[in-house]
Amino acid sequence: MASGARAVTAAVAVLVAAPLAVLALQSGLALRAADLAALRFTVFQALLSAAISCVLAVPLARALARRQFPGRGALLTLLGAPFLLPSIVAVLGIVSVFGRSGWVSQVTGAPFPLYGLTGVLMAHVFFNLPLATRFLLQGWQSIPAERQRLAATLNLPPMARFAHVEAPMLRAHLPGAFVAIFLVCLTSFVVALTLGGGPRATTVELAIYQALRFDFDPGHAAALAAVQAGLAALAVTLAARIALPDLGAGLDRPPVPQSRGRLLDAAVILAATLYLTLPLLAVLAEGLPALSALPAQVWPAALRSVVTALAAAALAVAAALVLALAAARGSRLAELVATLPMVASGLVLGTGWFLLLRPFVRPESLALPATVLTNALMALPFLLRLLLPQARRLHQDYDRLAQATGLTGLTRLRYLTLPRLARPLGLGAGIAAALSMGDLGTIALFADQDQATLPLVVQRLAGAYRMEAASGAALLLVALSFTLFAAFDLGGRHAGK
Template identity: 40%
Template sequence: MLGVGFFLLMGAACLVALLRYSELHAWLGYLQQPYLWRVVRFSLWQALLSSGISLLIAIPVASCLMHRRFYGRGALLQLFSVSMVVPTIVAILGLVVVYGRSGWLSQFLGIQVPLYGLTGILLAHVFFNMPLAVRLLLQGYDLIPAGQWRQATQLGFTRWTAFRWIEWHYMKKVLPGAFVLIFMLCFSSFAVVLSLGGGPKFSTLEVAIYQALRFDFDLNKASFLALLQVMICSLFALLVYRIAPVNRQDVSLLALTRYPLKDSYWARFADGVALLCVFVLVIPPFVAIFGPIFSPLFFETLQSLALWQAVLVSLQIALPAALVSVLLGICFAVLARFCMGRPYLAFLPNKIEHLGNLILMVPGLVIATGLFLALRDVGWGLPSSYWIVVWVNAVMALPFVLRALMPVMYQQERRFRNVYLSLGIQSWSRWRLEWPLVRVNVAQALGYALLLSLGDMGVIALFGSQGLVSLPLYLFQLIGSYRLAEGSCVAVVLILLCLMLFYGSSRFVGGKVGGVNVKN
């Protein structure tokens, strides 16, 4: 409860500090600016397109991965897990190498892709969010009882018939939540739009907030834009969830068992097209990232002092931010479990989880600015910039931490609640008993928080100074000065550092299973 209380206290302090420096009477003037509504329209349009395209591709891909067993399937699922949290600036560099004006597509096929603009933004968003959608839809397949698959096999269902009468019934329960999550991620996109937007014509609200803070230091306008973004995301989420069916797990589900369905030429063709989309959209940028690793310039880049200073700054930010994020996630989970066991608080667990996820609606730049103003009022101004960056990175990773922790924490509560009560097991003793069962999920949460904090470029771009330049910001500066070859080498260092930290969290926190859930 202390962790959740501190989270709410910091949020309230940010809000009060922003409102103190705001002039509410000027907000009506902002509503009359044509530029504002052009930014809002583009933000909505690109978010809707990105979400729709990601889900349209993810549905056949998830169906293929559910029904097909082929060599490399496990590696592809692991790649999907990594692509969700790969540093944004690294992925952008990979896209530039593949689809840029002098990229692979232009050199080998002579195809010019207008990368800087809406097309590039959509490519980047699909690269990040299509794998996320696939993972969410595969979780929806876990809701289907094994008895329905068995009956489908006995009745000779084809893939299309099974999708129409079985799979779609469960997919439509998962799709609204996936659509809202991806929409919010795309609507609040910052680094992608800043790098690939190509000008004011393709700005989003998040970029407009950055411009208001970084170049004008207009706190009033930034507060207004942030509140507008929160209102739009909230209304959109309420609208989607209002018409979405309730997601309930079938009580007959014990374990997912695969039963083969009747195969056909069209099913194989559809699966082939789905996998081709994956190989075209996801695989090439990853390959392009590691392209410079054998070049002489890569070894010259490793000798740069600025590179290793940026690596040190990134680690100094990512490690404490990840630990704080996981501790916050555990506090949220423990409080939610406490409410589950008490009938008069049974309505609170979902509300507590939603509270942690609401951070997706609030721009990290605004949280950082509000916290900076609150600390400045008590005499801690610029010296607190480092801790502001750490805290904001921690809370921005919290929704992903909760997604990894909450299901297993709920499961342990339902499974062992009566045993704990009868034996009087509480607090630390209970945690020691559960640690072997939850350590894999804690390791996954820590890995996600590490990678998200390591790859963040939003807050550090606002507060970064000569002595506070992280690896993503250093890479962005190289790309901005047209040192693309050197930037490619720095991107390799960044992605290797991400993989090392992700493996380290899985190996040393998750244990010998290395982040793989083992079912008895």
């Protein structure tokens, strides 16, 4: 097992370092004026998106922590959906609701200015408001109930209660939530591709895509990708210095009732629910009629997406399991290597592999293998975080017993390790498969017309203004993504019994 851990550690390190090294060698960091504008916009929109998401999450998390109401459990589940929802689907739903001919424009009679910075911020808040809320809700529910009851007994005014009970928690949790969301928005590609664009709303990731797909300027793309990797590495370093709260526990603890602010809490919860559900309802309403007449290219693309997702999930789970077991035995190197993919986005890694393979083969011929590999690498840090606590507990509780009874190798894996880690393995495989199903990074660089996955087909249909067909394909994408996630998650739960 030790030799296997060393092999996986070396493989992951090489697969991440090789494309980054190619980018560093070919870039020369010769940036143009437009690149500096894209860099400023990337940082600005990430900072603004993180700030808005965190500010809006404070009253929402506070309301959810204080109120018990019918459907509260379903709303908490909804807060996890945007993480698994394919980005292109959410963007289509936002366009259907807030676009020039969307629901809001039809009701108000005036077109909504969706595209550009406004659209990018709205989409990022859609994805990241739930994430920030989960961070802060965990913090609110970590406040001892006795403190809340003591504040109520003393009849503290709202501002005094906030200053003495809630503000210390926010100071501990908000920085971690802000940095995590900033990192996500820094490497966002689909949102900028669909709702951004133009000289004033181009991100670095979008500029990389344009340099390779439209200008075919590999040196320029390499320079941009090197800058993006540097930005991501800086954000990851900052995140490592700020403890990120755990999302795993506490979301189902009954709230401590509060007598004041019921109407305000109800308004906040209603507004957030509408903002999160209307785009999904729009995709459902517009996609259902189109399911019976989907374009011919949708079905082979859907099959390619499923095969790619299954392969990426298998690779990610196998690598994460080996590295988590090694880290549980004390290997800091294994834990560090498993987090390496966080320093680059899928598009940046794809750009590096594109430049690395181009002298030897046609990159288009390796579109699907490159997509599988990149998606597996990008899912690896999430899976390690899921597996590592359970792997450490398994090592502490059973390692001596296994050694005393001679339980080693594949026998130990089959009868001890896999049954004990079945639940996080199933959940991790579901997350990896769902993330891979919705990926539109590497495949957008490599694929030609015959190798497109379903997210790329949806994006092309939307770009051709075939919105009904795009909505139908998007609905199919959502159904397949959540089916794979549910199948793996339920399978892990069943195996763990």
